Amino acid sequence: MTVGAPAGERDPSWFSPVFVLAPARxxxxxxxxxxxxxxxxxxxxxxxLFRADVVEDLLIDPTGWLGSPSRxxxxxxxRALAQEHEGTQDEASIERALEWLTDRKDWSVAGVLDHLxxxxxxxxxxxxxxxxxxRDSFLARMDAAYPRARYVHLVRHPVATVRSMHESWAxxxxxxxxxxxxxxxxxxxxxxxxKRITEFGKALPPDxxxxxxxxDIVNSPDATLPALCRWLGVEASDRVIDEMKSxxxxxxxxxxxxxxxxxxxxxxxxxxxxxxxxxPARLSPPDEWMLDPWSVLMVLRLATELGYGAAxxxxxxxx
Amino acid sequence: MAYQPLPTGRAEIxxxxxxxxxxxxAFRQALRENPRAALEDELGIAVPSSLSIxxxxxxxxxxxxxxxxxxxxxxxxxxxxxxxxx
Numbered sequence: 417m418t419v420g421a422p423a424g425e426r427d428p429s430w431f432s433p434v435f436v437l438a439p440a441r442x443x444x445x446x447x448x449x450x451x452x453x454x455x456x457x458x459x460x461x462x463x464x465l466f467r468a469d470v471v472e473d474l475l476i477d478p479t480g481w482l483g484s485p486s487r488x489x490x491x492x493x494x495r496a497l498a499q500e501h502e503g504t505q506d507e508a509s510i511e512r513a514l515e516w517l518t519d520r521k522d523w524s525v526a527g528v529l530d531h532l533x534x535x536x537x538x539x540x541x542x543x544x545x546x547x548x549x550x551r552d553s554f555l556a557r558m559d560a561a562y563p564r565a566r567y568v569h570l571v572r573h574p575v576a577t578v579r580s581m582h583e584s585w586a587x588x589x590x591x592x593x594x595x596x597x598x599x600x601x602x603x604x605x606x607x608x609x610x611k612r613i614t615e616f617g618k619a620l621p622p623d624x625x626x627x628x629x630x631x632d633i634v635n636s637p638d639a640t641l642p643a644l645c646r647w648l649g650v651e652a653s654d655r656v657i658d659e660m661k662s663x664x665x666x667x668x669x670x671x672x673x674x675x676x677x678x679x680x681x682x683x684x685x686x687x688x689x690x691x692x693x694x695x696p697a698r699l700s701p702p703d704e705w706m707l708d709p710w711s712v713l714m715v716l717r718l719a720t721e722l723g724y725g726a727a728x729x730x731x732x733x734x735x
Numbered sequence: 736m737a738y739q740p741l742p743t744g745r746a747e748i749x750x751x752x753x754x755x756x757x758x759x760x761a762f763r764q765a766l767r768e769n770p771r772a773a774l775e776d777e778l779g780i781a782v783p784s785s786l787s788i789x790x791x792x793x794x795x796x797x798x799x800x801x802x803x804x805x806x807x808x809x810x811x812x813x814x815x816x817x818x819x820x821x
């Protein structure tokens with residue numbers, strides 16, 4: 417079946433994909449790869465589609481853009497197109513995927529996703545792009561394009577997330593942030609993105625929006641994955657749960673060819689495997705982080721609401 | 736565009752505290768006597784022990800000006816990229 421259409425010529429009811437919503441550094445790469453190992457599901461890499469209306473705008477950086485360049489951000493999309501078109505992800509197939517995309521500059525981004533969803537049907541597709549929940553307008557675009565979509569809000573402890581963001585980004589130079597303010601930058605990102613996702617979820621019925629702590633899925637998959645599978649309406653037997661514990665089997669669990677690096681967390685793509693992750697025992701940020709005290713209160717409040725209570729946390733792992 | 740600081744939640748929390756303190760004399764007294772406990776009660780969180788809290792009441796003959804933490808190390812464009820704010 418060939419599905420896909422220029423902007424304005426598609427039916428939003430064709431598909432009901434699953435979107436994992438989370439800021440970057442929230443364990444979403446490993447978790448989404450785990451979900452994709454379920455025999456009834458298929459996980460794409462980060463497609464980063466909903467930051468634009470049409471394909472043409474995916475390929476260029478907006479004026480004044482600060483962040484990872486567009487060419488980096490289409491890496492996952494090109495890998496997915498190459499994989500679905502040719503069953504491989506080498507430099508030549510990536511070039512042809514880029515050509516395919518460039519020939520469809522007038523397509524809506526949802527038209528491109530429809531094309532990929534049709535390619536993996538009848539499997540239910542799962543996609544996660546941290547960028548999708550970085551603006552209200554991006555979430556609204558996604559919701560309008562797929563009114564039957566379901567959402568998994570993936571949360572991670574704020575201190576662990578900010579530590580991971582800092583380690584990954586502090587030296588990138590993408591943003592104009594002084595080193596002394598970088599923890600605050602990451603701290604605010606955690607807050608605003610989770611707040612946005614939380615508010616978005618409040619407008620959805622329980623069968624379309626669910627929340628999991630990433631640490632629980634990674635550290636206790638046997639206890640948490642069956643619940644996720646039941647919510648998704650797919651088999652939850654021991655056999656499929658065992659399969660889901662092998663995220664390294666995803667066709668996207670690698671860095672990708674030189675002309676399409678990424679599509680997920682680079683440290684996971686470097687060493688794709690399920691491994692336990694630290695869950696800090698307390699919510700308070702380290703004293704040495706220079707944070708506005710009001711923003712500390714706001715994050716603690718939201719983190720408590722999201723399942724990181726003031727009491728000692730369950731399943732605390734340290735690495 | 737005029738410079739706008741990164742939002743921190745200060746306005747929302749201050750408004751809640753002041754409104755409740757205005758409405759409930761007991762809460763106003765609690766804020767004076769044990770601000771940490773009052774804040775924890777209002778927000779439902781454990782306030783970090785490393786955070787000291789001062790409550791100052793204005794009078795007809797004194798006003799307080801609070802200078803917030805300087806967040807100018809985060810350029811507005813960066814704040815927008817990170818938070819979607821603005």
